Amino acid sequence: MPADPGLAELAPDQRLRRLELTVTRRLNGLLHGQYRGLLPGPGSEPAGSREYRPGEDEVRRMDWAVTARTAVPHVRQVDADRELTTWLLVDASASMEFGTADLDKRELAVAAVAAIGFLTAGVGNRLGAQVLRADGVRRFPARTGRTHLLGLLRALLAAPRATGPGDRPGRMPSVGVSVPVGPPELTDGLAALHRVANRRGLVVVVSDFLDGLPDDPGEPPPWERTLRRLAARHQVLAIEVTDPRELELPDVGLITLVDPETGRRREVCTSDRRLRERYAEAAAAQRDQVHQALRRSAATHLALRTDRDWSADIVRHVHAQRRLAAAPAGVARGGAA
Secondary structure: OOOOOOHHHOOHHHHHHHHHHHHHHHHHHHHOOOOOOOOOOOEEEEEEEEEOOOOOOOHHHEOHHHHHHHOOOEEEEEEEOOOOEEEEEEEOOHHHOOOOOOOOHHHHHHHHHHHHHHHHOOOOOEEEEEEEEOOEEEEEEEEOOHHHHHHHHHHHHOOOOOOOOOOOOOOOOOOOOOOOOOOOOHHHHHHHHHHHOOOOOEEEEEEOOOOOOOOOOOOOOOOHHHHHHHHHHOEEEEEEEEOHHHOOOOOOOEEEEEOOOOOOEEEEEOOOHHHHHHHHHHHHHHHHHHHHHHHHOOOEEEEEEOOOOHHHHHHHHHHHHHHHHHOOHHHHHHHHO
């Protein structure tokens, strides 16, 4: 019996049907209920107060009336809005065109967008997006309906892929002296999203977050400040997409590594154990740098890998967020300890 084809081997419409079935069968029943989507709130309908949790709650949500009455810090709780506007920023740049498992990073990003779209779809809920592609930014206004979501997913699947450093927009051409306008960066996409997302809602950023990452771990990446501004007004979910080969090198002899953003090539002998160890250490430090930047930005972090079951990872993440939101303050502090 032939093996079941992978997502990347299917035609675009077949991939969309497969994604929709996965979300409907595996995620929808587990995550929906009383207008709860990917994150537990926030909203605008009052739902009481609970004790403040240091390091977890935002001071701007402090309920000063209850705090003064009880002499114990409390924060306001709110129910999720019944009409949710979700804004997506999807990274479809050259660094996302990599994968050594069942999916490449771009395919995984499409799967994440499908999960968000199908799970937040509802009466009155709207979905808008900005896609950072090799040929520029593709914008989708916030609209309702399954047809709108499927159009966004088709555009992600059909986004042009970089074929080489000379053919990529924004890179120095191999012949001639003119330099075209550079491709959109994550910082630019976040700034544009901040301008259009006027109403408080959910902002989801899907990327590997490698854009502009400085060599100095103590220096913040250029997108951190803009992401923090978005988190001050919206609920922000940062979906980090990675591949296992970005974290460690296998022992496969001499290979040629290519930087997808610049086209630079370098031959590396992976048989060198010390080199593989240094690579793993540098990769771990790089991912920690991203994680710390996301944490400082007050964004909720969801890590997805191309070699893992992305639907199971989303379910685990949402359940963990809900348990944290619903747990009494004492229990939450005890668990953290």
